[in-house]
Amino acid sequence: MTKPKRVGIYVRISKDRKGLDLGIQRQEKACRELCGRMSWGVLKVYSDSEVSASTTSRRHRPGYTEMLRDIRDGRIDGIVVYSIDRLTRRISELTSFLEEQKKYGFAFATTEGEDTLSANGRLILTIKGAVAQQETERMSERINNSLLQRREQGKPHAGGKRQFGFQEDSRFQELDDRESTLIREGYHMLVGQASGTPGDVARYWNSQGARTPQGGDWTIQSVKRVFRSERTGGIVTYKGQDIGDSIYKSPLTRDEWEDVQTLLNSRATPAAQGSGKRKHLYSGFLRCGYCGANMRVQWATVQGRTFRRTFCHSGQPGRGGRLGCGKVSRQYQWIEERLNEVVQTALRNHIPRLEESPAEDFTGEINLLESRIQNLRKRWKQGEMDDDDYFDSLAHLRINLQDLRTRETSSLIRRSRIEQDALSIWMNESPENLERRRAVAATVVEHVDVLSVGRGRRKPPEDTSIRIVLVNAAHDGPSEQPVSNSYTANNSRRSG
Structure with missing residues (x-):
């Protein structure tokens, strides 16, 4: 193979916490030194900073895509990378890359000395790619296990945008006294005798000078997002599943949060004529x-x-x-x-x-289901249940509990009339x-x-x-x- 004269250097780093591109610079320096020893001419450097190449990443790599496009268009005739895990951590992507090399015949080298011209060299390179993918997957498993352990200890996810009711930069561990007070007042407006609506809460919060975490006025949907968030009720979740209660303070208790969910769910469907919460006397007629x-x-x-x-x-x-x-x-x-x-x-x-509606008491059934949920969670935490059995059983019990709470709320409304x-x-x-x-x-x-x-x-x-x-x-x-x-x-x- 003739020496390439138009080589592209590809450099990538997953995280650059200081934003100095030092890792990128070290990779580029080592690749240029390799090209100098082999007398390869460098034409262009392709860079992807703070972009993962693992199997769990869904982010697009513009530098990598541009490099392959230039290979196909004949703009470059060789590629140099620091190591194979900088190129990719996916065995499928590595296989596709080797197929591209075979099709277009470009030169390829790494500072670790991989050989892609022979069958044995490609085998070793594929093995290294598989090892890189396994390392990524094991790292992901360790992170997931660590996150699950933290959730079981009552420590909620600390990332994401600031949420109304919590202090900024507190990682959702400290409450904002004024905002949490407004949340509790909004809760009493929704479930109290006044039977307010999210719109009523939005108007009240705006009248008090409160603003959303993004600095805007409160709307019906933004109020619902606050009360729909599990963090508001001190509930810890992992991958959409209820794990337990947070060890930190929250604006509402779990029971209060679930009462709000029951209320919002009951209003999610069109109300029957003459019933349901309305703002105007003859709405619906x-x-x-x-x-x-x-x-x-x-x-x-x-x-x-x-x-x-x-x-x-x-x-x-x-x-x-x-x-x-x-x-x-x-x-x-x-x-x-x-x-x-x-x-x-x-x-x-x-x-x-x-018409009189019969008085129905769902307290016993609700208490029984809540007790079963607590016992189920205790067995799971003690390792007596598999994850699949636990989450399936928990989802079934919560659906039944939600149905009972909705029926209880409807019964109270009927009796009040x-x-x-x-x-x-x-x-x-x-x-x-x-x-x-x-x-x-x-x-x-x-x-x-x-x-x-x-x-x-x-x-x-x-x-x-x-x-x-x-x-x-x-x-x-x-x-x-x-x-x-x-x-x-x-x-x-x-x-x-």
């Missing part, structure tokens, strides 16, 4: 009079004036699974006043009694009583079809612009009915 899609209610600001509006969303499924038409957008206040009159009149004429005097519940307009008022309204109103009133109208909308279907009429056979004059005569002149 209003339908588009043209396509039948459920209408949304939200706050809007137009020309400095803030008001509530209900509208047909073009992304909301309507009749037959078709998306909403988007034709209707109305002020919500006028519709709410009309419906309040309907419900109140119906209650005065005939006070409905809400059992009242004898529906009219007195209806007259209580406090925000905390919104869910009970919705339950009362559902005993009178089945749904409401809302029609468009056109643009530029200054007079109040006609009563016929909404069609109320009462519960009895819906049970006898749904019929679209305009608002009865007896319900609206007193307030027909109010603007909407």
Whole structure:
């Protein structure tokens, strides 16, 4: 083989903690000295700094890719590396590299003197590559075993971005007093008698001047991320599995964190009509009079004036699974006043009694499952169970526990709605009583079809612009009915 005149030197280092590229420089110096002894001309140096070549790494190596591309294009005719483990730690990648050499016929050398021209030399090189891969895999096993041991000792993962509730650079071991207090206040807002929503918590945190760890305003999703994080409940996980409790303080206890998960999970599916947490009294009752899609209610600001509006969303499924038409957008206040009159009149004429739901006590079953989980974790830590059996059993028990907690929460909500005097519940307009008022309204109103009133109208909308279907009429056979004059005569002149 003729001496190559356009040699590429490849250098790589997995970690450069000081950022000085000293390891890169030492490799390049040794490779240049080898090229000088063999009278090979150096054309270019290809470098990958802080890039692993192990089987566990998924990062792209731009220097290595560019070097192979130049080989195929004929820009270089030789490659020199410090050692084979600098080139790769994957036996499959080494085999592919040797195939590339055989195909394009470029020269290859290392400072350790590997020979790729003979069969024995390629065999020895392949063995060294296999040893390098085994060393990487054993190192990975040792690291994983060490991490698992730390998790079993109650020490959570200390890496990653700062999380709300913990002090910066504390490795999640020290709490931020102000932020952890806000988390606990948010917890009481969610699970307390007020039955707040993540949106309520976001608005409260913003009003207190709190900001996300990235410096932004709080949103529903960012609040959920805080309460969904196992760190918030002091729970240690390893590869997605619950290992135990942290030895460090956390904003919430495990039980409190699991209560929040039960609550958030129960709200993850669409709520039945007249039930579930809502911000507006008739959310879920209003339908588009043209396509039948459920209408949304939200706050809007137009020309400095803030008001509530209900509208047909073009992304909301309507009749037959078709998306909403988007034709209707109305002020919500006028519709709410009309419906309040309907419900109140119906209650005065005939006070409905809400169905009693049987009281269910899940305490014993929940305590039993929690005890079984603790015993299971104890057996696993003592080496009496295999990992696969432990995680499978743990996942099964946690699914059952989650189901029981959801049923317990639903039972409490149902029992809270059992009242004898529906009219007195209806007259209580406090925000905390919104869910009970919705339950009362559902005993009178089945749904409401809302029609468009056109643009530029200054007079109040006609009563016929909404069609109320009462519960009895819906049970006898749904019929679209305009608002009865007896319900609206007193307030027909109010603007909407």
